[in-house]
Amino acid sequence: MRIAFLADPLDSFKIYKDSTYAMMREAARRGHEVWAFEQEAMRVQDGRVVAHAQALALHEGGDHWYRVLDRAELGLTQFDAVLMRKDPPFDQEYLYATHLLEHAERQGARVFNRPRALRDFNEKLAILRYPAFIAPTLVSCRPDDIRAFLAEHGDIVLKPLDGMGGSGIFRLRHDDPNLGVILETQTHFGRVTVMAQRYLPAITEGDKRVLLIAGRPVEWCLARIPKQGETRGNLAAGGTGVARPLSERDREIACALGPDLVAQGLLLVGLDVIGDCLTEVNVTSPTCFQEISAQSGIDVAALFIDALEENLTLKN
Structure with a gap:
């Protein structure tokens, strides 16, 4: 398969923890073509959504972790899958990108997560859809x-x-x-x-990232523990990530939301759970693949590519 990643600049990747890199590495390991392009490389011309994309060869580790094999302007329908992995902020340019991706869908492109769902699921407000699980x-x-x-x-x-x-x-x-x-x-x-x-005082035990792939929870989550004197557990705010098996409540929330999220076109979702409460529904570019894999032995990237391959096979 030919898989395109709409992502941030490749040279900005921190490959020791980047989930998009983990996806790329697993896709390449299976023999799929890995392509990448940035948001600014996409445009509509003569009614077609096209992008200036790069075909990549991946190397293990080091600063030079990829090599460009080819550069080409391709219609998004020429890829078997387009993975929207552009990090927030969800600004006007991101919004416009979802409109272009949705136009590409109408032309036959397969985009994950679905562009309309990216617009509909504000990562904070989406919890209001599930009032039984929120504070x-x-x-x-x-x-x-x-x-x-x-x-x-x-x-x-x-x-x-x-x-x-x-x-x-x-x-x-x-x-x-x-x-x-x-x-x-x-x-x-x-x-x-x-x-x-x-x-929620349970934040001291961690802000848990529960990953849902094709509506099914990964059996371990990443509890992001706030540093001393800090309320926020986010890794970007200095939190420490500790992988743990899902609790019964984590699994209850994940299994309750899973079918609805899949129906909305969301192949990959990161639920944030503090204690017993759902606090966010992350859909733009959920992370924590590598942290969970390193500490649990679960190959999260393999689970994701499995689900992608299954989805594409079922639709063909």
Whole structure:
């Protein structure tokens, strides 16, 4: 098969932990052609969605982990699969890319995750689809609403709807001397919508990343433990990743959401779970493949390529 990865610049990959690299490596190991292109390399010409793409040969380790075998302008329908692995932010250019990818789908391209699902599933707001599994949550742009929510729960977390890697997240308590300025800054004086959730003390045990592949949970998750004095467990915020078997609650959440997520066209999803509560549904470019594989012995990339091959075979 010929598999294209729409991704960030290849030279920016940290291959010791990058999940897209793990996918590429496994696809190449199986003899599939691995191609890559960036978001800016895609365009519509004469009605066709095309991209300036590179065919890659992969090498194990080192800074020079790939070699370009060929460069070509190809229609997205000329690939057996296009994997959308561009990291957030989900900005206007990302949005436009999903529209181009959806146009390519109409022409016959196979895109994973589906572009419409990428637009529909804001990674914070998507939890509202599954109210049985979430902590008390408020979504509002009004500082007074957030103050009332804080008064009710006493200890909350405030997060932007477009953040990633834990950026812009604040823990707030009723006696916080900076409460006013934080609310003004986060809501831009009542003009930007944010999410507030009751603080979950179980964060000290880790913010768990539960991977769903074709609706089925990987049997181990990655618990991201906050560093000392930090509320956020995100690895980008200094958290430590510890792989663990899924708890009964983790599996309950994953199995309940799996069928719906697959029906939406989401082949790969990363659920974030703190304690017993679902906190995010990550669909843009879920990570943690290599951390889970290294500590559990589960080859997550192999599970993913298995699912991709199965999906493509069933559709042909």
